[in-house]
Amino acid sequence: MKGVLNDIKEWFLETAKVFRREFGMVFRDAGVMLFFFALPLAYPIVYAAIYNPEVTREMPVAVVDNSRTAESREFVRHADATQAIKICGYASDLAQARRWWEEKKCFAVIEIPKDFSQKIGRGEQGVVQFYSDVSLLLRYRTFLESITELQMATDTQLRERALNTLGVAQAGEGSGIQTEAYFLGDPQQGFASFILPGIVVLILQQSLILGVTMLGGTSNDRRRRNGGTDPLAITASPSATIIGKTLCYVTLYLPLTIYILHYIPLIFAFPHIGEIQDYFLFMLPMLISSALLGLTLQFMVSERESAFIVVVFTSVAFLFLSGLTWPRYAMQPLWKMLGDIIPATWGIEGFIRINNNGAPLALESTPYRWLWWLSAAYFITAYLVTRYKTRHG
Amino acid sequence: MRISQGLWNVIKREVRLLTSRPIYLVGMTLVPLLMAVFFVSLLGEGLPKKVPAALVDLDHSQMSRQLTRSLDAMELINITQRENSYNEAIAAVQRGEVFGFFVIPEDFEREAVAGRAPTLTFYSNLTFYVPGTLVFKGFKTMAVTTSGRLVQTDLVAKGAPSQIAETILQPMTVQNHPLNNPWLNYSYYLSTSFLPGLLELMIFLMTVYAVAHELKTGKSAEWLRTANGDIWTAIIGKLAPQTLIFTVIGFGMNALMFGWLHFPMNGSMADLLLGMFLFVIACQSFAVFVCSVLPNLRLALSICSLTGILAFSIAAFSFPEQAMYGGIAIFSYILPVRWYFLIYIDQALNGIPLYFSRLYYVALLVFPILAALAAPLLRRAVRKPVYVP
Numbered sequence: 001m002k003g004v005l006n007d008i009k010e011w012f013l014e015t016a017k018v019f020r021r022e023f024g025m026v027f028r029d030a031g032v033m034l035f036f037f038a039l040p041l042a043y044p045i046v047y048a049a050i051y052n053p054e055v056t057r058e059m060p061v062a063v064v065d066n067s068r069t070a071e072s073r074e075f076v077r078h079a080d081a082t083q084a085i086k087i088c089g090y091a092s093d094l095a096q097a098r099r100w101w102e103e104k105k106c107f108a109v110i111e112i113p114k115d116f117s118q119k120i121g122r123g124e125q126g127v128v129q130f131y132s133d134v135s136l137l138l139r140y141r142t143f144l145e146s147i148t149e150l151q152m153a154t155d156t157q158l159r160e161r162a163l164n165t166l167g168v169a170q171a172g173e174g175s176g177i178q179t180e181a182y183f184l185g186d187p188q189q190g191f192a193s194f195i196l197p198g199i200v201v202l203i204l205q206q207s208l209i210l211g212v213t214m215l216g217g218t219s220n221d222r223r224r225r226n227g228g229t230d231p232l233a234i235t236a237s238p239s240a241t242i243i244g245k246t247l248c249y250v251t252l253y254l255p256l257t258i259y260i261l262h263y264i265p266l267i268f269a270f271p272h273i274g275e276i277q278d279y280f281l282f283m284l285p286m287l288i289s290s291a292l293l294g295l296t297l298q299f300m301v302s303e304r305e306s307a308f309i310v311v312v313f314t315s316v317a318f319l320f321l322s323g324l325t326w327p328r329y330a331m332q333p334l335w336k337m338l339g340d341i342i343p344a345t346w347g348i349e350g351f352i353r354i355n356n357n358g359a360p361l362a363l364e365s366t367p368y369r370w371l372w373w374l375s376a377a378y379f380i381t382a383y384l385v386t387r388y389k390t391r392h393g
Numbered sequence: 394m395r396i397s398q399g400l401w402n403v404i405k406r407e408v409r410l411l412t413s414r415p416i417y418l419v420g421m422t423l424v425p426l427l428m429a430v431f432f433v434s435l436l437g438e439g440l441p442k443k444v445p446a447a448l449v450d451l452d453h454s455q456m457s458r459q460l461t462r463s464l465d466a467m468e469l470i471n472i473t474q475r476e477n478s479y480n481e482a483i484a485a486v487q488r489g490e491v492f493g494f495f496v497i498p499e500d501f502e503r504e505a506v507a508g509r510a511p512t513l514t515f516y517s518n519l520t521f522y523v524p525g526t527l528v529f530k531g532f533k534t535m536a537v538t539t540s541g542r543l544v545q546t547d548l549v550a551k552g553a554p555s556q557i558a559e560t561i562l563q564p565m566t567v568q569n570h571p572l573n574n575p576w577l578n579y580s581y582y583l584s585t586s587f588l589p590g591l592l593e594l595m596i597f598l599m600t601v602y603a604v605a606h607e608l609k610t611g612k613s614a615e616w617l618r619t620a621n622g623d624i625w626t627a628i629i630g631k632l633a634p635q636t637l638i639f640t641v642i643g644f645g646m647n648a649l650m651f652g653w654l655h656f657p658m659n660g661s662m663a664d665l666l667l668g669m670f671l672f673v674i675a676c677q678s679f680a681v682f683v684c685s686v687l688p689n690l691r692l693a694l695s696i697c698s699l700t701g702i703l704a705f706s707i708a709a710f711s712f713p714e715q716a717m718y719g720g721i722a723i724f725s726y727i728l729p730v731r732w733y734f735l736i737y738i739d740q741a742l743n744g745i746p747l748y749f750s751r752l753y754y755v756a757l758l759v760f761p762i763l764a765a766l767a768a769p770l771l772r773r774a775v776r777k778p779v780y781v782p
Contacts, residue, residue: 031691031695031782034695046703047706049718049721050703050706050707050712050717050721051706051712051717052718053712053716053717053718055716056712056713056715056716057716059713059715102739102743102745102746102749103749116565120564120565125563125564125565125566126564126565126566127565127566127567127568128565128566128567128568129567129568129570130567130568130569130570131570131572132569132570132571132572133572133743134571134572134573134574134577134582134742135582135738135742135743136582136710136711136712136713137577137579137582137711138711138712138713139713140571140577141526144569147567147569148533150567151565151566151567152537154564154565155563155564155565155566158564158565159564162564163548177505177510177511177512177513177536177539177540177543178510178511178512178513179512179513179514179515179532179533179536179537179540180512180513180514180515181514181515181516181517181529181532181533182514182515182516182517183516183517183518183519183525183529184483184486184493184516184517184518184519184520185518185519185520185521185525186519186520186522186525187519189519191522191711191712194519194520194521194522195522197520218782221782271520302416304691304782305602305606305609305690305691305694306416308598308602308694308695308698309416309420309598309599309602312594312598312698312701312702313424313428313591313594313595313598315702316428316587316590316591316594316702316705317428317431320431320432320435323521324521325522325523325583326435326436326441326523326579326583327441327444327492327521327523327524329441329443329444329445329524330438330441330442330443331435332434332435332437334434335431335434335435349489352520352521353486353487353488353489353520356520357483357486357487357518357520358487359487359488360487363484363487363488364487364488364489366488366489367489
């Protein structure tokens, strides 16, 4: 009995020693500090600065007006007034407009046919062509929105005139039913407001994994220089090592988490309607599982700088697997399963809904449970990796 | 000749180094190939159809049921659940079960038929951009067509001749022509930008690793000696095997996308491949330049990782650089992948004459010139390697 109690006391002491030593290791390593602190502090600001304009407006559009009537000019004026379109000039024909497009002077062309006015006057349908460059889908989407609104507004106006001529009383306000659209989560349809809340969570995971694997690689370097053992490592059981280190990393990340999840959305006016206790509690298992994943990946990083090569490209892969840019329900089972085992996937799913949609933690039970299960799973893998390393040097 | 013998010796030495550790081959071949397969497979469908959506029907009339059936029949929307109230629907959105919902208010049919224009509301969760906008598009189309049908019925009832009534609904229409990607296939625009971006990232990292690792191990002086003391021979010899491998990988990516998967290739494949080759050289030059200015393995890797990852955003694949702040948009021009992307848009997607892309090809040639100018700095560091962890 006494032996068991003694062992337990030893274990706690080992964990405490590892915990303390790990702080020292982090704060004496400029490279790791860059990852743990500079990256989460600076990256959100850099990204937000890139996407802060959020929307694209006033894109140059050329007009080929073969009709040259009052109606066509009015249409072009209204088009110019829309958010997306800025008429950059009248081209004499489609070939010249095409030339302008090739020279990047315009991104779309409005072509009004010769019989536009006549058709409308006769009660037939007037058709306008809109050729849009689709190299960037955001441009096309913005154009589409403006063009659709323009079309509906023009239709309403022309309909009023036609019905007045016919002497038919209008039905309501020109349409049988009203429709209203509300955008949840990102009401301004801004690009940054959509992507940054997800990217900041990914930044937390990736910087943590980078720092942890770099520490592991540095330890390997020291081991090679010292003939098999790392002079700065504390002899401790694998579980004590892992728990001590994880506690250290998670503690370091707590203030960073508050900065990234609370202050960054405030500074850049992203949607931020979640309760702090909800997303903070939610983030805890994500940090733990990310740290443990980092400790597991240490076996792939044989030297200090290999961390870059092994981990950096995964940021791109994890961004897509998280379902932020491509929804998870539309993924094949293989990629969906791969996404399931990555903490950031669930972190992003849950955080975005808490932050943008105001969901309480209770409604995010699926991601939350997954994060705790992943923590348990990665604890086991980290244990196996650490045990192998201490046994085989 | 001394130089060509030195070049050949450096190449042989490099091949030996590249095959001595798995990290080189993994980073140069496995990672880009796996990511290529990953991207094209993930985005294979082109457009994620059948967005899960909910419906809140407070009217329970024939018209509302008809609306529901029409909605569900749309390609873009999949009505997965019916909720009883707005609050329950919001909870479903927050749980992540649906990406949007439609609310049909009480007395909808009665108001519509009486001409009192009831309001149909739809809520789309733009937290997830792609499904959110698709749900919105589906809802809007449905709302417009329903509205149109009601107006037509109403007008005919009020005495308008039925054939005129049809054109009165939509006196004019705008026909949209998305040039060269009429299917609005997301893969054509995401794969073709992210794969070169990823290739750029890996080229940056592997080049820096190959060059600066010599500084770490202290073998850089021996490397220079193998090249008979000429730094340019040393660099070209060291990077030649990598150039070959990366060019083959790049060509393979293009073959996968434009050959196997029939991505839009409206220009000449040869022009794009030339662009790819120049792109590989430009990326390597950028990395060598960083190594010359910062002859430290960790710092050079940090700078290149930073640039490589930021490239995905700054190179304006998604967010147009015209909309960015000027000071930031300028940085997009120091990235090789931006020039390659512009070449891709012009030559492959739009198929316009090569003349319009001439500046982009020239821009890719600027990078090797910069690296050459910085070569003396590298020479100094290589002669006296210092490793700072």
